[in-house]
Amino acid sequence: MNLISMKFIPKISAQAHCDIPCQIYEPTPAKIAAKTVVRMVQQVKELELPKNIMDKDSLFQYFNSLARRIKNKEDHAELCKKEVEILWSDFFKAEHLEKFPNLHELVWEAVKLCSQNKQEINEEAAQKLVDKVDEIAKVFYEVKGVPERFKAYKEITDKLY
Numbered sequence: 001m002n003l004i005s006m007k008f009i010p011k012i013s014a015q016a017h018c019d020i021p022c023q024i025y026e027p028t029p030a031k032i033a034a035k036t037v038v039r040m041v042q043q044v045k046e047l048e049l050p051k052n053i054m055d056k057d058s059l060f061q062y063f064n065s066l067a068r069r070i071k072n073k074e075d076h077a078e079l080c081k082k083e084v085e086i087l088w089s090d091f092f093k094a095e096h097l098e099k100f101p102n103l104h105e106l107v108w109e110a111v112k113l114c115s116q117n118k119q120e121i122n123e124e125a126a127q128k129l130v131d132k133v134d135e136i137a138k139v140f141y142e143v144k145g146v147p148e149r150f151k152a153y154k155e156i157t158d159k160l161y
Contacts, residue, residue, distance in 0.1 A: 025091040027137035030110075031157040033080035034133045037117050038126040039161055040073035045121070074118045080129065081114035087140060100139050110136060 047066055050058035088107045097103050113129040116122070134154065141150040 025087060025140075027083070027087060027133060027140050028153060028157060030080050030083035030087070030133045031130065031137065031153070032160065033076040033083060034126075034130045035157065035160045036076040037073050037080065038123070038130055040069045040076070041117075041121055041123050041126045044069045044073070045123070070121075073121075077114045077117040077129075080133065081111050084110045084114070084133065084136060087136065091140070092143070096139070096143050100142070103136075103139055106132060106135050106139065 044066060047062065047069070050062050053059055084107060092103060092107075110129065110132040113125060113132055116125050117129055137153055138147075138150050141147050141153065
């Protein structure tokens with residue numbers, strides 16, 4: 001195309017979480033990731049040392065199980081952080097902050113909890129992350145104008161395991 005023909009093509013701008021203008025936003029992936037963090041912390045704490053710690057194979061199996069759960073926990077804490085940040089940067093607008101003045105603090109606390117959960121094996125911090133994601137989801141559904149969907153979101157996501 002030449003520059004003259006470019007003047008006649010309408011310019012369209014769009015905003016989306018994935019560089020494609022789908023405008024699909026949802027807090028559920030953040031909740032699934034946060035619940036996975038909780039579950040991995042629980043599983044790490046449930047792991048038992050081998051009865052014979054001198055048995056190399058049993059010890060390797062234990063460390064393998066431990067490492068896999070820790071990696072999964074950290075990956076899902078990072079995923080939760082990404083999903084919360086997408087809502088923050090792409091979905092929520094200035095007018096939402098006016099209506100929900102604690103929104104900035106909610107998001108900030110959630111991403112800080114994601115980092116804490118990557119660093120620690122801490123059931124309380126993991127549950128706080130789930131609770132914080134739920135608080136963000138409640139605001140999200142209010143902003144979308146469908147507050148009744150929060151109840152359905154909770155019913156589904158609270159029973160993930």
